[in-house]
Amino acid sequence: MSEAATGESAVRVHTAVLAIGGNLGDRLANLQSAIDSLADTPTLAIAWLSPVYETAPLLAEGADPQDDYLNAVLGVTSALPPDMLLMRTQAIEEALGRTRKIHWGARTIDIDIVQVDDLVSDDPELTLPHPRAAQRAFVLAPWHDARPDDVLTGAGPIADLLAALGGAAAQGAARRDDLELLLP
Numbered sequence: 001m002s003e004a005a006t007g008e009s010a011v012r013v014h015t016a017v018l019a020i021g022g023n024l025g026d027r028l029a030n031l032q033s034a035i036d037s038l039a040d041t042p043t044l045a046i047a048w049l050s051p052v053y054e055t056a057p058l059l060a061e062g063a064d065p066q067d068d069y070l071n072a073v074l075g076v077t078s079a080l081p082p083d084m085l086l087m088r089t090q091a092i093e094e095a096l097g098r099t100r101k102i103h104w105g106a107r108t109i110d111i112d113i114v115q116v117d118d119l120v121s122d123d124p125e126l127t128l129p130h131p132r133a134a135q136r137a138f139v140l141a142p143w144h145d146a147r148p149d150d151v152l153t154g155a156g157p158i159a160d161l162l163a164a165l166g167g168a169a170a171q172g173a174a175r176r177d178d179l180e181l182l183l184p
């Protein structure tokens with residue numbers, strides 16, 4: 001986190017990693033819409049964007065089969081405090097038709113806050129870092145492509161976490177270089 005003096009008040013700029021994914025409708029268009037909406041957010045700037053991965057769905061125990069997801073990861077800076085960032089990501093999910101009926105159900109778009117600065121919180125409304133990120137190749141693989149030296153707060157280098165899962169392919173995650181997301 002950095003502080004920029006602006007007259008009388010100081011604005012805290014947070015650095016966050018966001019994971020986006022979806023497996024309903026036009027998956028690439030939905031990811032692009034999420035990116036466009038994030039970029040439209042006051043004070044928020046997208047610093048980097050990963051390649052797109054197609055990933056086998058992680059399902060809840062006993063769940064019906066689902067289609068594959070498209071996933072990507074992006075880094076942002078923003079003056080929004082973490083709770084306001086969550087409000088914004090949830091508003092974007094709703095605007096893109098996300099419903100919350102079934103745990104890990106199929107969805108048009110999901111935006112997870114993977115980490116913010118080096119904050120650690122067990123607040124169920126916003127747990128930081130995201131409690132399941134270290135086990136998810138659909139987060140680690142695209143993140144690692146974009147930022148190979150990054151560290152997941154409290155868990156370690158993402159390169160090591162991905163290796164511990166056996167790599168992307170072992171987890172059903174395949175990079176789709178034919179699918180392009182654009183930064184607005």
Ligand SMILES: Nc1ncnc2c1ncn2[C@@H]1O[C@H](COP(=O)(O)OP(=O)(O)OP(=O)(O)O)[C@@H](O)[C@H]1O
Pocket residue numbers: 100103104105110111112113114123124125126127128129130131132
């Ligand atoms: N780091 C986080 N990022 C996003 N939501 C979070 C986070 N920590 C806690 N939550 C809370 O989790 C709740 C459920 O979110 P959501 O329905 O998107 O979960 P999910 O994406 O289906 O599952 P998962 O959290 O395993 O990815 C939200 O209401 C939100 O308040």
Ligand SMILES: Nc1nc2c(c(=O)[nH]1)N=C(CO)CN2
Pocket residue numbers: 020021022055056057058059068069071104110138
């Ligand atoms: N492949 C994949 N599976 C999932 C995903 C996801 O983004 N990708 N998100 C889930 C809930 O957040 C549940 N399962």
